[in-house]
Amino acid sequence: MHVRRILSASLAAIALLGAAACGSDGPTDTTEGADLVIYSGRSESLVKGILDDLAKETGVKVGVRYAGSSELAAQLLEEGEATKADLFFSQDAGALGALAQAGRLEALDAAVTDRVIDGFADPNGQWVGTSARARVIGYNPTLAPEAEQMTSIDAVLDPKYKGKVGYAPANASFHAFVTALRVAKGEDGAKEWLTKFKANEPRKYDNNILVLDGVDKGEVALGLLNHYYWYERVAEKGADAVTARIRFLGSDDPGALINVAGVGILKGTDQKESALKAVNYLLSEKAQKYFADETAEYPVVAGIASKHDLPPLADLEKSSIDLNKLDSLETTLAMLNEVGLT
Amino acid sequence: MAETAPGALSRLRGREDHGRPPWWLVLPALAGAALAVLPLGYLLVRTFEAGPDRVVEILNRPGTAALVGRSLGLAAVVTGLCLLIGITMAALVTRTAMPGRRVLAVLAPLPLAIPSYVAAFAWVAAVPWARGFIGATIVLTACTYPYVYLPVVAAMRSVDPAQEEVSRSLGRSAWRTFWTVTARQVWPAAASGGLLVALYTLSDFGAVSILQYDVFTRVIHTSYTATFDRTPAAVLSTLLVVITVVIAVGERWTRRPVEQTRVGGGVARRAELHRLGALGPLASGLVVAVLLVSLAFPVASLLYWFATGLSAGIDTERLLTSTGTTVLLAVLGAVATMALAVPIGVLVARHRSRASAVVETATWAGHALPGIVVALALVFFGVRVAQPIYQRTPLLLIAYAVLFLPAGLGAVRGAVAMSSPRIEEVARSLGSSPITVLRRVTIPLAAPGIAAGTALVMLTIMKELPATLLLRPTGANTLATSLWTETGVAAYAAAAPYALALVLLAVLPTLWLMRAQGRFTATEDL
Incomplete structure (x- = not known):
């Protein structure tokens, strides 16, 4: 009667492991009750700090979903209009370009795109760069x-x-x-x-x-x-x-x-106001300083100094290439x- | 009646008595099959969208034929090596007096606990030149040979040594006897393990992407992520499904003629252990060499990175919650998968028909697909028909069931097939209802197989990354996703604690699997 014992031992082990896991609360959905859902293709270890600050300082309840930029772009393309995401924070322009090309991004006002140095926003205003x-x-x-x-x-x-x-x-x-x-x-x-x-x-x-x-x-x-x-x-x-x-x-x-990381607002979001607040926060002096110091990237807003000894962006090539051109x-x-x- | 020849008569009888499978088997089986073909449905939608011209153009690209060649070549070489290593090691630990065989028998299946991407990382860091085909072959063989080893060990313990003794007494050498008698007897077990290896190799993304060998998964992934073009990905994935089904049907064909000889009880008698003499240490040395490459080397690399990263500190809280989530998802996922695998397993073992064969084949459809394809298929269906559970645990569990149903099913089917239907018939004749028979006879008799299947599914879920990443509840981290987060930005040091925890955690179901399969025939404790 080995088998009986194995079965009961197995069931007991499952129950035990399951109970232990439930005790640890299990997976909780951080978008539950969040106003603004951000899909972030930028790594949690790079941007969690600034996104936490964003929530704190703008008063917007933020839920962030992390994965690779291109995987998230593929996911957003599959989700279409039904997406829960309001904002897409991407590691590179290509993923934002894919969404722009599919008509999934909401155009940003010139007031937003003008905040960054020339060449660091999408020419059609579909997305804006946040660091380079x-x-x-x-x-x-x-x-x-x-x-x-x-x-x-x-x-x-x-x-x-x-x-x-x-x-x-x-x-x-x-x-x-x-x-x-x-x-x-x-x-x-x-x-x-x-x-x-x-x-x-x-x-x-x-x-x-x-x-x-x-x-x-x-x-x-x-x-x-x-x-x-x-x-x-x-x-x-x-x-x-x-x-x-x-x-x-x-x-x-x-x-x-020069490559950029950037953000775009998803078309059809019911959180446009919060999303805009978030975009503006990412272009704020504090956030730009964060990218300059914590991730040693180039700020895309003029006049931000970095603690790292970076050659000035102006001395480097101005991106004359439309980085979100996918056919290219x-x-x-x-x-x-x-x-x-x- | 008990003395009647087991083969034809009992199957005939089986057909009479179990002619129409009861609804409570058919419904879950159909549900399982329907879930398993969901990704295929999604792929067909995306493929047809593109129009026939585009599909023909993609299939006709010069790269496509080469891609099929490379993928099948890698799968064939890895499967061949795994069969060779798995069968040889199983024979050495069960049939010879090789020094240290008990310890080696326990260590041999443990490489299953090492995710292929962790092994590939270790490999790339230490031997940077060994990429491409060679690296992928070594890493995938090292990580998957236990799929063959475990069932073959179980089978070798169960086969009757009398046949071998007859062969020896008629003058065949021990060596020829092994390959002509023993190997043939354990072939069904080896073949089903080989099938898992082949399909694992086709579906693995982690190792081939790190080792840069362009097979289906890597090209499909590039198509999604570099060009955001879903059409080539869908067309190539559909092709991959076709190849998978052909391989699965082919495997069933290779074991068909042999399977009937397995009907019958286990053996109480142990096989005589061969004395290897001077060759003994050599044999142990071979096994140790395999274990050094597949187990000691990746674990040592992890410990090294762990030690170098210690100074930076460990995020204990995240490590603990990731571990908790991993265990929870693995347990729930295994329960969900087995809830489908058990009825399908009973159905295909007890009610052989064209329809049940179709159901069984259907379950294989999703098994060789890269996780990202299955994940996107469930995104597609999730947002359309299952919005309330989208990016919630239930949908993730469904994804696990789609991905790993065949692994659980194989174990259940094998175990049910090995118990005689006559016992069920006796229970029926004594007045038990079919569902009581299932509960009190069939399932308890198949318990070791069900336990083995559960352990295998749990183990695989723990290591799963791409589908978890896209379908997990937002903010939920498993050890695999935390590991991924850390390797995305820094060196391996920060990722090492998660990788180490994952390997340690995965050792539990591996041991459980070994025990369940070892007891399958209960002739000897491992």
């Missing part, structure tokens, strides 16, 4: 001291860096950089660049953090990444503990592309596929 990040070259000063003088992304094509350049092929910022490359060099020029890059056998990493690790450990001499990963690493470990350095490229170079992204991915850099 620059593409940079990370380098290991022992392996590639000359990188300190680099001005063009073409420098990474030098055969002496064969197998010594790290990049994150799946990263949205890398895709945006390739789009910038196409704008700067034309389709044929961009393809030629990518073919040479591929021939130089660059090393693939899963994300920017690992690219930085690779540069830091000397696995690679150079790495293509976003600026704030380095600042965060320095803030976390201290400048002495980080071997890697970064180089901001010339302002006209596609390798100095599709062409970029097709080109990467063709060259074999995915």
